[in-house]
Amino acid sequence: MLSIAEETPHGPVMINDQTLTVIEITWSDGDKSFDVYLGDNVTGVCLTNDYSWDVMPTEDEMRTLLEHATCERCGDVVDDIDQDCRLCPKCSHYNDTRVIL
Numbered sequence: 560m561l562s563i564a565e566e567t568p569h570g571p572v573m574i575n576d577q578t579l580t581v582i583e584i585t586w587s588d589g590d591k592s593f594d595v596y597l598g599d600n601v602t603g604v605c606l607t608n609d610y611s612w613d614v615m616p617t618e619d620e621m622r623t624l625l626e627h628a629t630c631e632r633c634g635d636v637v638d639d640i641d642q643d644c645r646l647c648p649k650c651s652h653y654n655d656t657r658v659i660l
């Protein structure tokens with residue numbers, strides 16, 4: 560059974576004024592995967608929830624990941640942005656229910 564043999568943090572790196580950390584995971588079969596987190600450890604929002612990278616992402620790739628996780632309205636970085644409207648759940652909910660005064 561596949562298990563994590565080693566976790567190596569890279570970073571933190573600053574991208575668009577946000578701190579990101581890349582965690583390199585070495586699996587028991589020698590394969591590697593890379594996950595990107597907001598902040599300086601794995602307790603932050605995971606920007607690679609849907610898939611992991613096979614190679615270390617470049618700064619440009621991390622910037623794209625970050626931008627795809629940033630709410631266009633409030634600027635929060637969350638891992639479940641609605642990719643259609645680019646809003647976090649809080650803001651897309653607000654969008655649905657707002658009252659026009």
Ligand SMILES: [Zn+2]
Pocket residue numbers: 630631632633634635646647648649650651
């Ligand atoms: Zn928002």
